[in-house]
Structures are given as C-alpha cells and as structure tokens.
Amino acid sequence: MFKIFIILILCVFNVAYATNTEQINLVDTWVGITTLGVFIVGYYVIANEEKYDVDKSLPALFVGIFTFLLIAVYFILNGLDIKLVHEEAENVILEIAEIFFFLFVAMTYIESLIYMGVFDKLKYNLVSKGFTYKKLFWATGFIAFFLSPIADNLTTALILSTVLITIEKQKKEFLVPGAINIVVAANAGGAWSPFGDITTLMVWSSGKGDFLDFIYLFPASIVGYLITAFLLSLVVPNTKPEFDANIPIPKMKEGAKAIIILGILTIVMAVVSHQVLDFPAMWGMMGGLVLLKIYSYKLKKEYGSEHFDIFQSMSKIENNTLMFFFGILAAVGALYFVGWLTLASVIYEPNYLGATYSNIAVGFLSAIVDNVPVMSAILKANPNMDHANWLLVTLTAGIGGSLISFGSAAGVGVMGKLKGIYTFNSHMKYAWMILIGYFVSIAIWYVQFDILKFY
Structure with a gap:
C-alpha cells in the first residue's frame, strides 16, 4: 500500500509518460515552467467549474491551444526547428480526430433515439411495473452496466440519472445511492x-488490445460492481414510489426500431473497420452516420420533415464535452513535448514500483485528475509492460473514476442532473463501498490474469 501511495504522489506531478524516441527537454526553460503552470491553473478551474460557473471546455481549450502557441513562440525566438512543433501538433490532431468523430457519431445516434421516444418508453416501463425502490435501484444499475459498453459511460449516466429523477424527485435515501450506483455501473460497464x-x-485505437481482449475484463468489472451495488442496496428503502396511472403511455415514433438496428450495425462496422481493415474505428462510425442520414431522408419522404431530422439530433450533442476532450488531449500533448511527463517514467521499471503497482495507483489518480489525460499520458509513455497489465490499467483507469464524484465524466454528468442531491459530500459518505468494489475488481484481475493466465 505504501508503494501505491508513493506512485500516486509522483503521478500527481508527473503523470507516467515515456517515449522510445529522444525528446527535447524544455522543463528548465521559461516555456517549460509556464506550460506546467498554465496546465495546473487550468485544471484547477476545470475541477471547480461549478464554483466559478465556467464550463470545463473553456479552460481545457485555453490550456491546450495556448501552451502549444507558447512552445511555437519559444522555438522561433531561439532559432529551433519549428517543424518539430508542427509535426507534434499534427500528431495530436490525428489522435484527437479519431476520438472526436467516434464520439460525434455515437452521440448523434443517442440523441436520435431520445428524439424518437425510445428512452421515454424505457422510463415508463420501469415506473409502471410497480417496482419497489430497491428493485428500481437494481434495474437502473444493470441497465447502466450493459448499456454503457454500447452508448459510452457519460451518455448512459445522463440517460439513467434522468430516469432516476423521473421516478423520485426528493427522497435522498433512494436518489443518492441510486446515483452512485449508476455512476459505478456505467464506469464498470x-x-x-x-x-x-x-x-x-484510446487503448483500443492505439492497438494495445484487440476488440475481444477487452471482454476478458468482464468478470473483474461485473463482480466489483456487484459488490459495491450490494452494499449500496442495503441503505435503499424497500417501499414503492407513487405512480399516476392516468399518465399517457409514451409511444416510440415510426422508424425508432430501425434506428436501433442501424446503431448496432454501426458498432459492427466500427469493429470491422479497426480489426479487419486496419482503419481507425471512427471510419466505420462515420459509415454508420451515412446510413442514418440515408434513413433520415427516407423518413422525411414518408412522414414529412418534422418527423425526424438528423441535423436536429446533431444540434443537441454536448459539444462542450467534445471541446473538453480536444483541449485536454492537446494539453497533455504539450506537457509531453516539453518533457515534463518523462520525469516519472522510471516508476514503471521493475526495480521501482513495476507495472502492476503503478497501474493500481492509476485508478486513484484518475479519480482525482480525470481518467482521460491520465490514460493519454500513459499511452504516449508506452511503458514496457505485458498485455495483462495493459488491460489492468484499462480497468483501473475506468473504474477508478468512480471513487470520487467528479472523477469521471459519468459522475460529473450525474452531478449536473441531480444538483443539490448528488454532491461530493453525499458521494464520499459511501466511498468506502466503492473502494471495496475497486479492490475486488483488482483481485479478480489478479486471479484471472496472473494466476490462471486466462486471457
């Protein structure tokens, strides 16, 4: 445990970052110090966006864009080869584009399904069954766990937290553990x-694992989630929420089922694009967007322009989330380029902490900093570790964000939906339950990957 604590402290200042090629070291220059300072200040604002009433995309974009401009100015003033900055910026843009367009298509499909009434139907079906709060707790949790692998954890958390607040608007003894349950389930799923x-x-796109490799993390993900969910369920009341039987039964619009099928086909295309054709996964996703656009044209001809408009779905996409990822990945790229993130690469060496302890600590770091920049740094570092440990860091970075309410995009999204109810303090009251599940997941990984060698 002491080793894990040491690596966490090191990572807070120097996220594990290494490279196989020689890098320019600018950490002792004014541009190196300024880049780190701007990043720290920017991340402070991001972590306190509610306090300052500033959307997190603004400081993220500022840090990402401004730091690269500073580096370019430094190179020009000192007569260095500006092409190096140009090439690094292009590499960053390429990495961002693959994630950006993948998410763009996924969000478009989700917004289309919302518009077509798919999730309204889901909410009604849950509430109208006469389930107790405890049964609704388990139902929303399992839906989040199995929807997240398809829809992504942020979208899943937003959808299911909307379901929660629809079921009950005031009873905190249901809403708080229910919200935590959704965040943990979405991240674990x-x-x-x-x-x-x-x-x-990011791990998949970088070629660290094939599509089927991630499925081997299912036992660790679901068992850890179930342990946390069981502990949370003990504080959920077993009474029933009130239900107005006079509420009209929502109906899905014509074409909704076809869009569901197209969404599944789009996922298949993304997998084939990456695994078989060796294209970026976003290429298959963009192909799926073409199919949705064609189907949108068909619906327009049959039912009129008001029935379904794909551009209306696109207009509802959370662009601030996409801009946040652009900015934060660019900022990590800048830290990498000036050399700050090479300083802690030694901790992955066997004579220090080694890969396993380092990857366990990554989960705690992702809860504090956010898992996206942490994983971006590790992938850029490309530490020398086996396939099992690459899957371990994927697991810990994903589920570790649940330890703190703002440690993941899912948690931040639910805090926004349940303002004043799901807060940092209400989350930390049950954090020990999440921590138990976290270590159970790691234990399952250890038995499966290290002892049984089943992967």
Whole structure:
C-alpha cells in the first residue's frame, strides 16, 4: 500500500509518460515552467467549474491551444526547428480526430433515439411495473452496466440519472445511492468494451488490445460492481414510489426500431473497420452516420420533415464535452513535448514500483485528475509492460473514476442532473463501498490474469 501511495504522489506531478524516441527537454526553460503552470491553473478551474460557473471546455481549450502557441513562440525566438512543433501538433490532431468523430457519431445516434421516444418508453416501463425502490435501484444499475459498453459511460449516466429523477424527485435515501450506483455501473460497464469509455477507446485505437481482449475484463468489472451495488442496496428503502396511472403511455415514433438496428450495425462496422481493415474505428462510425442520414431522408419522404431530422439530433450533442476532450488531449500533448511527463517514467521499471503497482495507483489518480489525460499520458509513455497489465490499467483507469464524484465524466454528468442531491459530500459518505468494489475488481484481475493466465 505504501508503494501505491508513493506512485500516486509522483503521478500527481508527473503523470507516467515515456517515449522510445529522444525528446527535447524544455522543463528548465521559461516555456517549460509556464506550460506546467498554465496546465495546473487550468485544471484547477476545470475541477471547480461549478464554483466559478465556467464550463470545463473553456479552460481545457485555453490550456491546450495556448501552451502549444507558447512552445511555437519559444522555438522561433531561439532559432529551433519549428517543424518539430508542427509535426507534434499534427500528431495530436490525428489522435484527437479519431476520438472526436467516434464520439460525434455515437452521440448523434443517442440523441436520435431520445428524439424518437425510445428512452421515454424505457422510463415508463420501469415506473409502471410497480417496482419497489430497491428493485428500481437494481434495474437502473444493470441497465447502466450493459448499456454503457454500447452508448459510452457519460451518455448512459445522463440517460439513467434522468430516469432516476423521473421516478423520485426528493427522497435522498433512494436518489443518492441510486446515483452512485449508476455512476459505478456505467464506469464498470464501460471498462470491458472498446468504446464504453474514452479511455478504453484510446487503448483500443492505439492497438494495445484487440476488440475481444477487452471482454476478458468482464468478470473483474461485473463482480466489483456487484459488490459495491450490494452494499449500496442495503441503505435503499424497500417501499414503492407513487405512480399516476392516468399518465399517457409514451409511444416510440415510426422508424425508432430501425434506428436501433442501424446503431448496432454501426458498432459492427466500427469493429470491422479497426480489426479487419486496419482503419481507425471512427471510419466505420462515420459509415454508420451515412446510413442514418440515408434513413433520415427516407423518413422525411414518408412522414414529412418534422418527423425526424438528423441535423436536429446533431444540434443537441454536448459539444462542450467534445471541446473538453480536444483541449485536454492537446494539453497533455504539450506537457509531453516539453518533457515534463518523462520525469516519472522510471516508476514503471521493475526495480521501482513495476507495472502492476503503478497501474493500481492509476485508478486513484484518475479519480482525482480525470481518467482521460491520465490514460493519454500513459499511452504516449508506452511503458514496457505485458498485455495483462495493459488491460489492468484499462480497468483501473475506468473504474477508478468512480471513487470520487467528479472523477469521471459519468459522475460529473450525474452531478449536473441531480444538483443539490448528488454532491461530493453525499458521494464520499459511501466511498468506502466503492473502494471495496475497486479492490475486488483488482483481485479478480489478479486471479484471472496472473494466476490462471486466462486471457
């Protein structure tokens, strides 16, 4: 445990970052110090966006864009080869584009399904069954766990937290553990799918694992989640929520089922694109967007322009989330380029902490900093570790964000939906339950990957 604590402290200042090629070291220059300072200040604002009433995409974009401009100015003033900055910026843009367009298509499909009434139907079906709060707790949790691998953890958390607040608007003894349950389920479910979380998408896109490799994380993901969910369920009341039987039964619009099928086909295309054709996964996703656009044209001809408009779905996409990822990945790229993130690469060496202890600590770091920049740094570092440990860091970075309410995109999203109810303090009251599940997941990984060698 002491080793894990040491690596966590080191990582807070120097996220594990290494490279196989020689890098320019600018950490002792004014641009190196300024880049680190701007990143720290920017991340402070991101972590306190509610306090300052500033959307997290603004400081993220500022840090990402401004730091690269500073580096370019430094190179020009000192007569260095500006082409190096140009090439690094192009590499960053390429990495961001693959994630950006993948998420763009996924969000478009989700917004289309919302518009077609699919999730309204789901909410009604849950509430009208006469389930107790405890049964609703388990139902929303399982839906989140199995929807997240398809829809991504943020989208899943937003959808299911809307379901929660529809069921009950005041009873905190249901809403708080229910919200935590959704966050934990969404993050755990996203860990065993290549596109269930931004971090797993990044690992998959970088070629650290094939599509089927992530499925081997299913036992660790679900057992850890079930342990936490069981502990949380003990504080959920067993009474029934009130239900107005006079509420009209919502109906899905014509074409909704076809869009569901197209969404599944789009996922298949993304997998084939990456695994078989060796294209970026976003290429298959963009192909799926073409199919949705064609179907949108068909619906327009049959039912009129008001029935379904794909551009209306696109307009509802959370662009601030996409901009946040752009900015934060660019900022990590800048830290990498000036050399700050090479300083802690030694901790992955066997004579220090080694891969396993380092990867366990990554989970705690992702809860504090956010798993996206952490995973971006590790992938850029490319530490020398085996396939099992690459899957371990995928697992810990994904589920570790659940330890703190703002440690993951899913948690931040639910805090926004349940303002004043699901807060940092209400989350930390049950954090020990999440921590138990976290270590259970790691124990399952150890038995499966290290002892049984089943992967």
